[in-house]
Amino acid sequence: INRFDYDGDYGTVLNRFLIQAAIGYPITVHGTDGQTRAFIHIQDSVRCIELAIKDAPRSGERVKIFNQMT
Numbered sequence: 001i002n003r004f005d006y007d008g009d010y011g012t013v014l015n016r017f018l019i020q021a022a023i024g025y026p027i028t029v030h031g032t033d034g035q036t037r038a039f040i041h042i043q044d045s046v047r048c049i050e051l052a053i054k055d056a057p058r059s060g061e062r063v064k065i066f067n068q069m070t
Helices: 013-022 042-054
Strands: none
């Protein structure tokens, strides 16, 4: 099971753009060009993936959502 969150609370602009492109919807850009985003070093990102793999849900368990920035 997988999902793309594209709402303001849990989603990312990349997920929203992918969903919009997949359904043929015009890609929407919001804001005033003053937004910033968090960046994560690739080594930290790989470590997060490693931790997620080590704590993967067992068969029948609910999907676990990981947010590397929080």
